[in-house]
């Protein structure tokens with residue numbers, strides 16, 4: 232073996248949300264060696280990452296890959312997609328809002344060809360998640376959010392929900408397992424209420440084993456830009472550690488891609504795995520024609536409505552501690568409109584439209600839980616340092632369902648703002664402002680001010696063996712190649728109704744079981 236090579240049983244590309252879970256679970260067996268290739272630094276002792284309340288300062292920082300979108304003719308072309316460059320991945324960056332998927336979300340997966348990913352199975356993996364997921368602690372429940380919950384329930388007629396996950400849980404001692412149709416309440420968050428620290432994937436899964444398991448190797452600040460093959464078999468990856476490179480890291484058993492919904496398809500494409508025409512266009516030799524790579528780019532788009540306030544109470548977990556769910560379509564048991572509330576001026580996208588950023592503000596951000604627009608990711612160059620193109624095709628669904636959802640959301644938000652005890656907190660509506668009233672004007676504003684809930688997914692989707700657009704089979708193996716698996720948000724056939732991190736963690740948990748089963 233050359234000095235620039237090392238060999239492990241498994242090579243995990245990306246020590247992020249799913250990658251942390253897999254690295255922990257596979258190294259429970261002391262005879263199994265795992266190397267995690269992570270593009271960012273370790274988060275151990277990194278206060279600005281570990282302190283959940285500081286999450287906004289990470290966006291656009293040196294710890295963010297910061298992906299732009301291509302022009303969005305019906306949306307906001309200026310959205311930047313934060314993707315974390317640090318151990319723990321986006322679970323080290325995000326707000327750690329934790330929702331189990333709805334049973335019907337997983338019915339959708341099975342219907343899309345993801346056999347075995349039914350509700351009972353996935354919930355049993357969610358039961359294993361090690362992150363400390365708890366409803367917002369009493370001390371963090373401030374009066375303005377309490378009043379918003381009361382007003383939202385009164386204005387919309389939805390119940391106040393004490394624990395969203397209890398309603399969504401299947402078995403495990405929780406009460407019904409049937410989900411909820413609609414409701415409003417404080418969120419469940421993966422955090423330590425005593426310290427305000429994250430309970431991210433890295434904190435929960437990797438910190439307890441770093442330096443303690445000799446069979447776990449972490450290569451941080453190390454970027455993988457090629458999957459190596461022997462014929463159809465993945466044998467390792469080419470990586471660039473801080474000391475220089477490139478270096479070859481070989482996998483005796485499998486290479487597992489956990490680089491996330493943007494970087495996993497990017498790495499496949501750079502390695503010649505993807506739609507043959509697209510690869511040829513940028514001068515990449517086609518190793519394996521897999522037309523689904525980069526297709527089915529999903530997201531939860533949102534928009535924003537903002538009111539100026541006086542100074543607000545300071546106690547909070549991370550300035551966005553509660554959510555509201557509305558169900559307009561009663562033929563589906565799941566909600567179809569979700570709102571986060573922010574007790575800060577979340578104003579980047581509206582400032583660009585000329586609105587002021589008040590010193591103190593409250594925002595509601597209606598989002599589309601099951602957006603109908605579908606996008607695509609592709610390479611514009613064979614140069615691995617060039618960021619891929621992301622076209623979410625926001626608000627392009629033929630029935631205009633997505634834009635209509637946002638318009639409904641803005642109108643419902645105004646009803647809540649007219650309702651006490653929340654109403655008394657508000658001085659004036661800053662954006663879109665009282666002059667924007669017609670559906671047409673609200674749609675125009677809502678789309679131009681649109682943002683992402685930061686949930687890209689679906690770009691290497693799971694599907695049945697006879698589905699030409701499926702990238703992985705239901706055991707997460709890349710179709711047509713061997714010893715290569717994907718486990719991250721890219722394998723989602725559809726986005727769950729709610730925030731996806733718990734589902735990603737459950738994918739990581741199940742992936743570890745599938746990998747171990749194949750090894751046996």
Ligand SMILES: Cc1cc2nc3c(=O)[nH]c(=O)nc-3n(C[C@H](O)[C@H](O)[C@H](O)COP(=O)(O)OP(=O)(O)OC[C@H]3O[C@@H](n4cnc5c(N)ncnc54)[C@H](O)[C@@H]3O)c2cc1C
Pocket residue numbers: 244245246247248249250268269270271290313314315316317318319320321322324325326327328329330453454455456489490491492494495498684685686687718719720721729730731732733735
């Ligand atoms: C700002 C923000 C807020 C969010 N809030 C929430 C929330 O509150 N609740 C929720 O449910 N979801 C939230 N999300 C979404 C959620 O965090 C993600 O869907 C989820 O964490 C994705 O997990 P993943 O394993 O697919 O990818 P990631 O966690 O992104 O992991 C990918 C890892 O791979 C590494 N990597 C990538 N490419 C390479 C390469 N070529 N070589 C080496 N390493 C590489 C990255 O550095 C990263 O560590 C949020 C996301 C963001 C960005």
